Amino acid sequence: LSEFRKAIKHKVRFLPDNVEIIVDRGTNLLSAAMAAGVHINASCGGMGVCKTCKIDVVSGNLEKSHRENVPETVLKPEFHQACRTQIYSDLVVTVPVESRLDKAVPAEEKKKTSGVSLSGWKFNPPIKKYYLELPPATGDDNVSDFFRLRRELKKAFDLADVPIDFTVVRKLPETLRKKDWKVTTTIILTSARPSKNNNIPRIINIEPGDTRSRNHALAVDIGTTTICAQLLDLNRGKIVKDSIVFNKQISYGSDVISRINHCQQPGGLEKLQELVVSSLNDIIHNLLGNTDIHIEEINFMMLAGNTTMTQILMGLEPKYLRLAPYTPVADFLPPVKAASLGIAVPDHVYVYTFPSVSSYVGGDIVSGVLSSGMHQKKKITFYMDIGTNGEIVIGNSEWMVTASCSAGPAFEGGGIKFGMVAMNGAIQDFSLTPATLEPRIETIGRERPRGICGSGLINIIAELLEAGVIGQDGKFNSSKSKRIREGLDGNEYVLAWAAETQIGQDIVITEVDIDNLIRAKAAMYAGCHTLSRSVNVDCSEFAQVIIAGNFGNSLNIEKAITIGLLPDIPRDRFTFIGNGSLSGTRLLSFSSGLFDSANKIARMMTNIELSENNDFSSNYIAALFLPHTDEKAFPSINAKLRKN
Ligand code: FES
Numbered sequence: 001l002s003e004f005r006k007a008i009k010h011k012v013r014f015l016p017d018n019v020e021i022i023v024d025r026g027t028n029l030l031s032a033a034m035a036a037g038v039h040i041n042a043s044c045g046g047m048g049v050c051k052t053c054k055i056d057v058v059s060g061n062l063e064k065s066h067r068e069n070v071p072e073t074v075l076k077p078e079f080h081q082a083c084r085t086q087i088y089s090d091l092v093v094t095v096p097v098e099s100r101l102d103k104a105v106p107a108e109e110k111k112k113t114s115g116v117s118l119s120g121w122k123f124n125p126p127i128k129k130y131y132l133e134l135p136p137a138t139g140d141d142n143v144s145d146f147f148r149l150r151r152e153l154k155k156a157f158d159l160a161d162v163p164i165d166f167t168v169v170r171k172l173p174e175t176l177r178k179k180d181w182k183v184t185t186t187i188i189l190t191s192a193r194p195s196k197n198n199n200i201p202r203i204i205n206i207e208p209g210d211t212r213s214r215n216h217a218l219a220v221d222i223g224t225t226t227i228c229a230q231l232l233d234l235n236r237g238k239i240v241k242d243s244i245v246f247n248k249q250i251s252y253g254s255d256v257i258s259r260i261n262h263c264q265q266p267g268g269l270e271k272l273q274e275l276v277v278s279s280l281n282d283i284i285h286n287l288l289g290n291t292d293i294h295i296e297e298i299n300f301m302m303l304a305g306n307t308t309m310t311q312i313l314m315g316l317e318p319k320y321l322r323l324a325p326y327t328p329v330a331d332f333l334p335p336v337k338a339a340s341l342g343i344a345v346p347d348h349v350y351v352y353t354f355p356s357v358s359s360y361v362g363g364d365i366v367s368g369v370l371s372s373g374m375h376q377k378k379k380i381t382f383y384m385d386i387g388t389n390g391e392i393v394i395g396n397s398e399w400m401v402t403a404s405c406s407a408g409p410a411f412e413g414g415g416i417k418f419g420m421v422a423m424n425g426a427i428q429d430f431s432l433t434p435a436t437l438e439p440r441i442e443t444i445g446r447e448r449p450r451g452i453c454g455s456g457l458i459n460i461i462a463e464l465l466e467a468g469v470i471g472q473d474g475k476f477n478s479s480k481s482k483r484i485r486e487g488l489d490g491n492e493y494v495l496a497w498a499a500e501t502q503i504g505q506d507i508v509i510t511e512v513d514i515d516n517l518i519r520a521k522a523a524m525y526a527g528c529h530t531l532s533r534s535v536n537v538d539c540s541e542f543a544q545v546i547i548a549g550n551f552g553n554s555l556n557i558e559k560a561i562t563i564g565l566l567p568d569i570p571r572d573r574f575t576f577i578g579n580g581s582l583s584g585t586r587l588l589s590f591s592s593g594l595f596d597s598a599n600k601i602a603r604m605m606t607n608i609e610l611s612e613n614n615d616f617s618s619n620y621i622a623a624l625f626l627p628h629t630d631e632k633a634f635p636s637i638n639a640k641l642r643k644n
Contacts, residue, residue, distance in 0.1 A: 010087050014038040015058065015094040023087055029055065030082040033095070034251055041099045043414040045253025045261060046083040050414055053082040054099045060091035098420070098450050098503045101246055117577065118373040118587060125234040126190045126352075126592035127300045129212045130157055134181040145172040149206075153185065162187065164203040167347060171206065178208035186215075186299050188350065190592045205299065205348035214297040216240070218284065218345070219585035221364060222305030222313060223247060224256055224388070225412060225421055226550065227279050228582045231287040232589050234300070239586070240293065243286040248275040249312075254414050254421070255388040256308040256360075260318045272312050277342040280313075284344060298345050301338050302585040304354040306362035306389065313341065314353075326359040326609070331602065354584065355602035360404035365391045366602045367584025368548045370594065372577055375400070375601050379543035382528065385580075386551050386565075388412055390524045393605065394531055394542075400601070401535055403608045405527030410520035411454035411551055416513045417489065420451030425502055427456040427495060428554060432467050437481050439495060450502040452495070452509065455554040457517050460495070460509055462559035465626050466644055469493065472626045474514040489513075521565040522623035528567065529623075530616040534608055539567035539633075548580035561637060564627030568634040 008025040012032050021036035030053055033040045044050035056079055079096070132152045135141065143151070146169060153159040176183055186205035215234040220227065227247050231240040249272050252262045263269040288295060303310075307328045311318045314336065316329045335350040343351065354363030365385060374381035375397055383393040390405040413419030413426070420426050424445030431440050443449050452460065464470045469480045476484045476491040483494040492508040501507050532539055545566065547555060557574050560566045566574070577583065588594050610616040627634040 011090045012036070012087060013092045015092065017095075025088060027087050028083065029080075029085040029087055029091075029093070032087060033082060038095065039101050039248075039251050040082050040095050041101065041420075042083060042251060043254040043258075043409055043412075043419075044083075045255075045258025047258075048081065048084050050409075051081060051417075052099065052414070052419075054079045054096055055082045055085070056080075056094040056096055058092040058094055060093075061089035096503070097425075098418075101250065101421070101423070117575075118371055119376060121587065121591045121594055123237045124591055124593060125215075125217070125237075125300075125589060126188055126595070127215060127217065127234055128187050128189060129215055129299075130159070130185045130187060131210045131212050132156060132183055132185060134176065134183065136181050145176055149176070149183075149185070149203075159187070159201060162201050162203055165205075165348065168203050168206050175206050175208050182209055183207065184209065184211040186348065188300070190352075190595050204350065205346075211297075214293075215299055216293055216297045217300035217302065217589040218287070218298060219582060219589050220280065220283070220301065220303045221367070221579055221582040221585060222276065222280075222303060222309045223364070223550070223581075224259070224306065224309060225250060225254065227276075227283055228550075228579050229280075229283045229287060230582065230586055231291070231293065232586060234589070237590050240291060241287050243283050245279055245283045245286070247309075248279045250421075251275075254409055254412050256306060257322060259312065260308060260322050263312065263318050269312065269315065269317065273315050274342070276309070276313050281342075281344045295344070296346055298349055300589060301343070301345065301349055301351040302354075302589045303351055304363040304367035304581045304585050306364050306391075307356045307359055308362075310353055310356065310363055315341070321359040328356055328359050331356050332599070352588070354581075354588075355599055357402055357602055357605045358404075358607040360389055360406075361391050361393075361402045361605065361607055363602075364581035365393060365402065366598055366605070367582075367588075368577070368580025369393055369400070369584075369601050369605075370598050371580045371583035371587055372546050372548070374544075374546065375597070375604070377543075380537055380541055381544045381546060382532075382539075382542040383546045383548065384524070384528070384552075385549040386411055386524060386547070386555070387549060388414070390527065392524075392527055392531055394535060394537060395605075399535070400605045401531055401608055402605045403527055403531045403610050405523045405610060407520040407523040408516065410457065410513075410516045413451065413453050413457070415516045416452060416457060417492075417510050418451045418495075418507045419457070419513070420453055422453040422455065422550070422554065425450035426453035427451070427460070427507070428453055429556075430456060430460040430463055430495070432463055432469075437467055437469065439483070441495060448500060448502045449496045449507055451507065453554075454551060455556070457509070457513070458521075458563055458565065459556055459559045461514055461517055461626070462556075462562035464493065464509075465562060466640065468644060470514060470626075472641070474518050474626060475511060517563070518624055518626065521563055522620050525564055525567075525623045525628070526616055526619035527610055529619045530610060530613055531608055533615065540569055542567070542569060542573060545569070545574045546577055546580075547574060548577050550579060552576050552578070561634070562627060562640075564623060564625070564634060564637075568627070568636050 041052040043052045217232045220229040332355045338349045338351040339347040354367045356362040393402045425447040429442035489510040489512040492510040496507040
């Protein structure tokens with residue numbers, strides 16, 4: 001049968017991009033879109049549960065296509081789930097606005113990228129350029145080109161026996177002679193290995209003439225949803241430019257588990273590696289655009305990411321990250337030539353990665369902790385990065401424990417009926433007019449709404465709870481608002497009427513959505529509680545709570561405490577550091593001495609596996625309430641709710 005199907009081909013055209021592809025009969029429509037390079041939101045990675053992959057069929061025969069388990073009221077009659085549709089005729093389909101990703105990441109996400117609290121670091125980049133005027137070769141002095149270079153490096157800079165990359169040896173003869181034996185040598189001063197003596201110089205490039213004034217680096221945070229990067233001037237210690245793009249892997253699911261699963265398919269790892277490299281190349285292109293900096297002037301690349309993203313970029317099998325006992329390939333990865341991964345930088349550039357701690361506590365957390373400076377402080381700090389996989393760290397200058405909490409995709413808008421990633425049109429803020437209890441909504445980019453992002457969801461639920469529109473069990477109180485109605489998933493509350501939206505449908509929040517968010521916040525809070533109890537610390541003892549990550553940027557602390565996501569402690573102890581991971585990569589690009597600190601932080605972190613912890617299970621169940629079943633844990637919120 002499969003041979004028969006392969007013999008018959010069908011043409012599929014995707015609108016509004018107007019991209020066509022010819023595929024075998026029976027091909028899955030989501031796979032066809034991916035193959036055509038057309039993005040369709042697919043939070044669950046094609047498992048059929050998130051319903052974010054809606055498409056509209058304009059023409060074609062779908063009689064034999066599957067349309068499984070989806071009630072008509074969830075998908076409008078003309079809408080289909082791409083991941084549940086097989087192609088049995090030529091098709092023209094439209095990807096509706098709610099299934100698309102904006103090409104541009106909203107400006108709101110671009111702010112607050114530097115929140116460094118680290119002190120005492122010295123500007124001493126790991127890349128140095130040395131200008132040399134070599135004595136020309138003569139009959140009396142006809143030593144090899146490499147010997148001549150080394151001899152001069154020793155004489156002028158006391159750099160003895162510096163090893164050299166073979167690619168540099170290859171270009172020595174022409175480069176030395178091009179500008180009359182005047183050359184600039186680029187030397188990297190660190191190996192990034194966890195050893196006491198890690199400042200081992202190495203010649204990685206040689207250029208004709210004096211190029212010392214041009215020395216740049218790239219600092220990159222590879223996130224599951226977005227990639228953030230900075231172009232750095234290594235002479236001046238300055239950020240030249242910032243950029244952010246979506247990680248193109250997002251078409252293959254919004255969380256790391258979907259990505260790992262996709263890697264198990266034939267060619268899956270290669271495909272996801274290719275997509276992340278393509279995203280990196282886009283961001284490099286953006287960074288260099290409208291500057292006078294040429295790609296040849298990039299000499300260094302420092303990268304941090306969660307363990308899955310890092311392994312996929314390196315082409316390392318991620319399967320064992322999600323299989324007990326959850327082992328990463330390596331905690332310290334050796335530097336790799338960036339060009340060997342397909343990254344469009346000169347072939348002398350090495351990419352260095354932050355060390356990781358475990359399968360789910362990666363280099364991005366080590367990088368963030370470094371930039372937060374919590375390893376320098378005696379008082380106890382709580383560091384958290386909220387997301388699908390929420391990572392938390394508790395500790396000080398002497399000890400650190402860490403864990404990851406599988407919160408599920410709700411914070412990224414996944415599993416929420418009208419959930420979406422934080423981009424233009426996402427409802428981000430919400431309040432109720434006291435007299436009428438009518439909602440006021442604010443969206444990213446001030447566009448008409450098309451969905452709800454994670455921080456919007458927290459604000460909505462907190463506000464509805466305070467107004468009594470929902471109870472502490474997350475159920476609607478029908479007598480409180482005319483906007484509450486019976487929906488397919490139980491009661492729902494209309495946030496915006498169809499005429500007010502971009503998508504031509506009422507945007508609602510359902511009891512199932514609320515339940516999903518309660519589960520997500522319960523996992524984060526239970527993780528925090530379990531981890532702190534494991535070291536006999538009470539949340540009230542946190543001298544500081546550091547919130548990192550793009551999600552944290554838009555988080556309203558008071559609302560997050562109201563729903564029980566954050567502990568009820570004095571508000572002035574909370575600090576946002578923005579993208580701490582990116583800040584850490586910048587710091588290491590500016591200061592080679594910090595490689596030791598990064599390695600030390602990674603080694604001092606003790607990872608606690610919550611999925612096998614009984615206390616975590618009971619703490620999780622206790623947290624499935626707004627804000628918590630233990631009234632004493634949230635005194636200020638319970639007092640406020642009683643007053644209302
Ligand atoms: S339901 Fe189709 S991708 Fe999730």
